[in-house]
Amino acid sequence: MVQILNRSAAKDGASLPTPLPGITVMRHRKPGRVQHEMYTPVLCLVLQGGKQVAIGEETHLIGTGQALLVSVEVPVIASMDASEARPYLAVAVDLDMALLDEVARQMGDVQTRRSGGAIALLDRPGDRLLDCLGRIVALAGRPQEAAVLLPGLRRELHYLLLLGPLGPALRAMAQPDSHHRRIGRAVALLRSAFHEPLRVETLANVAGMSGSAFHYHFKAVTRLSPGQYQKQLRLLEARRLMRLEGFSARNAAFQVGYASPQQFTRDHAQHFGAPPRRGLNAELEQAFAAE
Structure with a gap:
């Protein structure tokens, strides 16, 4: 998988050249790069390097060969363990909770376990799960085969997750x-x-x-809390507006729902460590340095 993806993702942060639906590849060479982003329901397998993911006051360390399972959209702060010689490399497959529930029902009555938070660490993915992910990765650059084989492989992936150590908790999560x-x-x-x-x-x-x-x-x-969640959503969207659409900090603040630009500046500095414009410039410099 590392060999295939190193060929497919030549640049930092690049995705597969022929994107497969619901499959993303991440590759970063610069150590300590911090990213504020939203995680959607996904299974992410780290193939090389490592990652630290913080959600609220909870931190997860994911090393080579470990997988991160995300079941609900959440804002996170992630930093990469990477180097020029050994880039961070990971593959992510979107999860479908409805499909997970459908497969669980087909499997019949199996013990469930109280589900935990939105993020869980799969320490040992297991040979069958790794084999399935390997066959998914092998479809990179083969869109005709992917159109036929990928739906079945995604179903197999959900089945294997239910068979694994997180299966009982996943069943509880998937129930409507x-x-x-x-x-x-x-x-x-x-x-x-x-x-x-x-x-x-x-x-x-x-x-x-x-x-x-x-x-x-x-x-x-x-x-x-709901209030903290909303605040982080607003801050992430405001940064997107400033970075990609050229909004001023003041206009971005009003666009995302802030009544006061001053409050936006305070929240931005508290969360990102710098006022809006300075924090954005530092982020852009970091991104350019990584390319």
Whole structure:
């Protein structure tokens, strides 16, 4: 897999030259590069180097041969263990909770276990799971074969995850009425309306929970309170607007829902370690240095 992906991802952060639906390749050469980003439901296998991922006050260290399982969209801070001689290299496959639930039902009654947070570490993926991921990676640059084989391989991947050590927890996550899936529905609403005033009652109703139960389960899954989650969404979107669409810090603040540019500046400095424009310039310099 390392040999195939080193040929496919010649530049830092590059994806496969012939993108496969739901498959992403990451390659970084610069150590200590920090990224603030949203993680979607995904299985990410680290093939070379390592990564540190922080969500709320929880930190995960993922080394070579380990996999990260993300079950709900969450904002994270990630830093890479990489070098010119040994770049960070990883492959990520999008997860489908509906498919996971469908496969689990086909497998019949198996013990479930209370699900944890949005992120879990798979320390030993197992030979069958690695073989499946290897066959997925081998489809890079072969779009005709991928169109036929990839759907079946994705189904096999979900099946093998359910067979593995995280299987019982995954079953609990995938059930349509589980706390995990309910929080996922609230997260989807929050993601689509993060620029609006936060109404926890509305989110709790979407999740089918009381206000107190919603607060408890939201933090148990995302490791953030609803207010913290919304704030990080706003900050990430504001940075995107400034970086890619040329918004000023003031206009970006209003666009994402801040009533006060001053509050946006304070939140930005607290979260990213620098005021908006200075923090953005440092990020761009870091990105150019990595290329």
